[in-house]
Structure formats: C-alpha cells, structure tokens
Amino acid sequence: MAGSGSPFRIRSKIWVEDPNGKVVFGLGRYRILEAVRRLGSLQAAAQELKMSYRAIWARVSATEERLGKPLLIREPQGSRLTPLGETLLKQFQRLLKIVETESDVVYKDLMAAYLDG
Numbered sequence: 052m053a054g055s056g057s058p059f060r061i062r063s064k065i066w067v068e069d070p071n072g073k074v075v076f077g078l079g080r081y082r083i084l085e086a087v088r089r090l091g092s093l094q095a096a097a098q099e100l101k102m103s104y105r106a107i108w109a110r111v112s113a114t115e116e117r118l119g120k121p122l123l124i125r126e127p128q129g130s131r132l133t134p135l136g137e138t139l140l141k142q143f144q145r146l147l148k149i150v151e152t153e154s155d156v157v158y159k160d161l162m163a164a165y166l167d168g
Contacts, residue, residue: 059166061158065150075117081143083107084122084136092129 066077074080086096093111097104115121122136132140 059158059163061154061162063150063154065146069117073113073117075114076139076143078147080110080114081140083110084132084140087123087130088132088137088140091131093123095129 064078067075069075082100083096086099087093090096090099093107094104097107100107111122115123118135120135121133122139123130124133
C-alpha cells in the first residue's frame, strides 16, 4: 500500500460502458471534459492533450450519443460544459478516489502479506 512501506501498489482502471460494451465515460473522457472546462474550447483541449480535434470530437460525440444528452454547449467563441458535463467530472473524480482508497484497503487485507514478504 502506498505510504505504508510496501514496495507494491494496487492499480485499477475504471470506466462506464453501455449495454453493448462501448465506453460511455472513463478517465480519457474525464481528461477531455476537464481540459475543455479549463480552456474553453475543444481545439485548445486537443492541443493540450496532444490529440487531434477529430479524435476528441469523436469521443465527446460518442458519449453524448450513448447518453442521449449533451455534455458541451458549443458557442462561436468555444465550448463550455453543460450542467451534466460538470456533474460527470465531479462524480467521476469522487468515484476514482473511492475506488483507489478501497482498493488500497482490500490489497492490504488480501494480498500485502503474501507479496510484501
């Protein structure tokens, strides 16, 4: 467990899928929306994330389609998040923190004694 002297850490990756197994939301989408929120545009977010505008637009568009709701408000001067987009950022961040904390506890209880020697 990080910070407990253990040489090992547990890591996990979480995302939300639709019934067909297609990504609805995960860390990549989180990073895109967070960059758009801070920078005010998809183009600026694409540059910062070193992705093409097309790739970012495809991910946002796919998520909006799978949710049936918009995440961005497109304006002539850029884009901003809808209330749903803002809420997804906040709630996903909370989810990540909970999963990380709980994973550390479970790792310590179930595996640390066997791996840490």
